[in-house]
Amino acid sequence: GENVEQHPSTLSVQEGDSAVIKCTYSDSASNYFPWYKQELGKGPQLIIDIRSNVGEKKDQRIAVTLNKTAKHFSLHITETQPEDSAVYFCAASIRGGSQGNLIFGKGTKLSVKP
Amino acid sequence: NAGVTQTPKFQVLKTGQSMTLQCAQDMNHNSMYWYRQDPGMGLRLIYYSASEGTTDKGEVPNGYNVSRLNKREFSLRLESAAPSQTSVYFCASSSHRGGELFFGEGSRLTVL
Numbered sequence: 001g002e003n004v005e006q007h008p009s010t011l012s013v014q015e016g017d018s019a020v021i022k023c024t025y026s027d028s029a030s031n032y033f034p035w036y037k038q039e040l041g042k043g044p045q046l047i048i049d050i051r052s053n054v055g056e057k058k059d060q061r062i063a064v065t066l067n068k069t070a071k072h073f074s075l076h077i078t079e080t081q082p083e084d085s086a087v088y089f090c091a092a093s094i095r096g097g098s099q100g101n102l103i104f105g106k107g108t109k110l111s112v113k114p
Numbered sequence: 115n116a117g118v119t120q121t122p123k124f125q126v127l128k129t130g131q132s133m134t135l136q137c138a139q140d141m142n143h144n145s146m147y148w149y150r151q152d153p154g155m156g157l158r159l160i161y162y163s164a165s166e167g168t169t170d171k172g173e174v175p176n177g178y179n180v181s182r183l184n185k186r187e188f189s190l191r192l193e194s195a196a197p198s199q200t201s202v203y204f205c206a207s208s209s210h211r212g213g214e215l216f217f218g219e220g221s222r223l224t225v226l
Contacts, residue, residue, distance in 0.1 A: 009154070032212060041218030043118070043204050044157070089156060093212060101211050103173075106156040 002027045002094045006105025013080050014113050021108045023090035030050040032093035033066060033073045034102070039086045047088075048075070080112045115141055119219035122204050125226045127195045135190040135221050137205030145208045146188035147215065148180060150201040156207075157204065163188055164211045195225045 003026045013019050025033075031052040036044035049114045050064045050073065057064050061080075066073040073092075077084055087109050091102040122160060127133055139146065149172075150205040159172030161180040168182050169191045179191045188207075192199055203224050206215040 034214070036215075041219070043206075043219050044215075045217070046214045049214070082179075101160075101162075102215070104157040106154060 002092075004090060004092050004103050004105045006090050006107060006108060010104065010109045010111070012111045012113065015080060015082060017080055019077045019080050019084070019110055019112075021075045021076070021088055021090070021093070021110075022072060023054065023105050024070075025092040025103075026071070026072050027032045027092065027094045030071075030092040032102075033064070034091050035064060035075050036089045036091065036104075037086045038089065038107075044089060077110075080110075082112050082114055085110055085112045118205055118207055118216050120203075122221060123219070124222050126226065127192075129224050130194060131195050131222075132191070132193050133195065134192075135203055135205070135223075136187070137146065137189065137218060138187045138205040139205075139216070140186065140217065141207060141209070143207035143209050143216070145187070145211050145213070146182065147206040147208075148188070148190045149206065150174065150180075151204060151220070152201050154156070160203075170207035192218045192223075195223075197225045199223065200225045206217050 014055045034049035037047045038044040061078045063076040087107045089107050090105040121136045144165045149157045158174050163169045163182040166185045173181040181189045202220045205218045
């Protein structure tokens with residue numbers, strides 16, 4: 001079946017450093033790649049997304065890059081702050097079928113140390 | 115604006131008991147979803163409803179049933195709970211299939 005692999009599973013950085021989370025996907029028809037942030041005790045929340053017709057998208061300190069040829073995409077957080085500490089999930093759209101619309105990676109727990 | 119509301123937030127069941135998780139959204143969204151989240155497993159889709167009156171199986175539907183009661187409400191039922199169903203359950207909605215997902219705060223279920 002379709003799959004999204006996410007690495008690393010845990011990431012610890014110092015405040016002010018950059019953090020990078022990488023995902024690969026298997027469905028060549030995937031065309032939508034969102035990233036969700038989940039704070040402790042909360043539901044995931046969309047922070048940024050990218051569609052297959054662009055290679056990079058930025059929103060303040062957050063950027064996502066997409067390489068469709070290699071079937072991988074990455075989340076970049078610059079100038080990290082303690083409030084960036086959370087679990088981050090990447091996802092990829094898949095063609096119809098029993099899995100609905102998105103398949104998620106297993107998550108990355110980011111810890112930003114003051 | 116409450117967004118997506120799930121009840122209950124916590125529940126403990128014994129093996130074999132039944133229960134229903136309730137979900138309601140006030141954003142006039144067409145699509146609704148139930149996910150389960152287990153440590154190290156990410157979010158896995160149980161069932162979804164692309165629009166009122168339709169439901170479809172997701173990745174892990176066994177042991178669950180759903181009802182799309184109306185456009186606002188989508189419930190998840192466990193007919194005979196098993197310890198393997200111990201998990202955190204999230205309801206989500208989107209304006210359309212493929213749109214941004216808005217999640218509730220989750221329901222933590224323990225089956226003893």
